[in-house]
Amino acid sequence: MAKLDALGWLIFLVALLVSVMLHETGHFVMAKRFGMKCTRYFVGFGPTLWSTQRGETEYGIKALPVGGFVKIVGMTSMDEVDPEDEARSFRRAPGWQRLIVLAAGSFMHFVIAAVLIFGLALGIGIENGSTTQLGTVASCVPSSQKALTDGAACSAGEAKSPAALAGLKVGDKVTSLNGVPVATWTQLTDEILKVKAGGPVTLTVQRDGKTLTLHTTLATVPHHGNYLGIAGAYVIQRQSPLDAVRYVGTGFSQVITGSVSALAQLPAAVPTLFSKDRSTSAGANVTSVVGAANETGQAVAANVGWEYKVSFVLLLIASLNIFVGVFNMLPLLPMDGGHVAVVIWERIRAWFARLRRQPDPGLVDYRKLVPVSFSIFLVLVVFGMMLILADIVNPVSIR
Numbered sequence: 001m002a003k004l005d006a007l008g009w010l011i012f013l014v015a016l017l018v019s020v021m022l023h024e025t026g027h028f029v030m031a032k033r034f035g036m037k038c039t040r041y042f043v044g045f046g047p048t049l050w051s052t053q054r055g056e057t058e059y060g061i062k063a064l065p066v067g068g069f070v071k072i073v074g075m076t077s078m079d080e081v082d083p084e085d086e087a088r089s090f091r092r093a094p095g096w097q098r099l100i101v102l103a104a105g106s107f108m109h110f111v112i113a114a115v116l117i118f119g120l121a122l123g124i125g126i127e128n129g130s131t132t133q134l135g136t137v138a139s140c141v142p143s144s145q146k147a148l149t150d151g152a153a154c155s156a157g158e159a160k161s162p163a164a165l166a167g168l169k170v171g172d173k174v175t176s177l178n179g180v181p182v183a184t185w186t187q188l189t190d191e192i193l194k195v196k197a198g199g200p201v202t203l204t205v206q207r208d209g210k211t212l213t214l215h216t217t218l219a220t221v222p223h224h225g226n227y228l229g230i231a232g233a234y235v236i237q238r239q240s241p242l243d244a245v246r247y248v249g250t251g252f253s254q255v256i257t258g259s260v261s262a263l264a265q266l267p268a269a270v271p272t273l274f275s276k277d278r279s280t281s282a283g284a285n286v287t288s289v290v291g292a293a294n295e296t297g298q299a300v301a302a303n304v305g306w307e308y309k310v311s312f313v314l315l316l317i318a319s320l321n322i323f324v325g326v327f328n329m330l331p332l333l334p335m336d337g338g339h340v341a342v343v344i345w346e347r348i349r350a351w352f353a354r355l356r357r358q359p360d361p362g363l364v365d366y367r368k369l370v371p372v373s374f375s376i377f378l379v380l381v382v383f384g385m386m387l388i389l390a391d392i393v394n395p396v397s398i399r
């Protein structure tokens with residue numbers, strides 16, 4: 001099991017590195033397409049392990065495989081550029097070309113996500129779990145999140161699950177929880193999460209054409225939160241090409257909506273990152289690459305069919321790419337979206353200057369933006385390190 005968990009980590013880290021390099025490839029290809037001079041394209045950071053010169057570009061591998069970069073001549077007004085290269089610098093290209101080069105990185109993330117989601121729906125299939133019919137009723141409360149993920153058998157002394165105490169059975173269809181109607185599995189799990197840890201619940205279920213009202217009290221699993229002990233009756237079905245395209249649209253919509261919600265909850269999440277109640281608070285909705293890698297490892301090691309493992313991993317990687325693509329385009333330096341905002345502001349200034357019959361004010365002085373860029377970068381680094389530390393010492397399941 002440990003080897004499978006490590007395999008999951010490896011899969012995630014390789015996928016992350018490939019995503020980052022395809023991001024840089026987007027910038028690189030479009031810059032080359034518009035005649036900009038690109039002097040370096042490297043995988044990783046730190047000391048150079050290997051490199052080769054092809055034309056005007058040096059390609060290579062660095063010692064730390066934690067990302068990559070492409071060097072385009074004259075990215076800002078602060079960069080020193082040889083006079084003979086000035087005409088091919090990024091800053092001298094038309095505004096629309098610079099915008100395309102800057103947006104190409106996020107575009108590649110969206111392409112990666114679309115290909116993964118489309119391929120999953122068409123080649124493997126997606127879970128048809130829209131109803132609240134039960135496919136599994138656990139007999140006991142897992143002692144830990146790992147036991148829950150691994151599907152460990154019940155041991156002597158473990159308490160009966162709330163579902164078992166309520167008398168729920170496989171095939172039951174839950175129609176309401178605590179008086180709130182539920183028609184989908186997402187609605188049901190959302191209502192379970194709303195209940196205070198260890199709180200009572202009343203379920204209305206349909207069984208053999210009859211309506212039953214059952215009562216129980218939720219249990220809690222460390223680092224997981226509320227636990228009822230049920231799972232849906234899922235069936236994996238391959239989709240037609242048209243339905244696969246629709247599934248891509250649905251996936252993008254859900255991830256973008258969830259990303260906006262998670263970003264809005266960042267301030268509220270900070271105080272709960274190291275709290276024992278993190279799994280039931282805003283802190284459960286944000287995670288670092290360590291948390292995502294841990295989820296991938298757990299999914300690969302889980303005692304479920306390979307289709308579920310592949311589906312979870314592909315959707316997680318696709319979701320991460322969508323989130324990164326959206327986050328990267330926020331109008332904040334030093335992210336690409338911040339540079340996009342600068343280019344747009346330059347074009348607006350130039351337009352107003354033309355209206356006044358005045359000369360183009362030219363490039364924005366990046367020296368004035370350095371303090372802002374550095375401050376935002378520092379905040380991102382500090383918050384990122386906090387998330388990583390929280391996911392190490394106080395992990396929480398994001399499933």
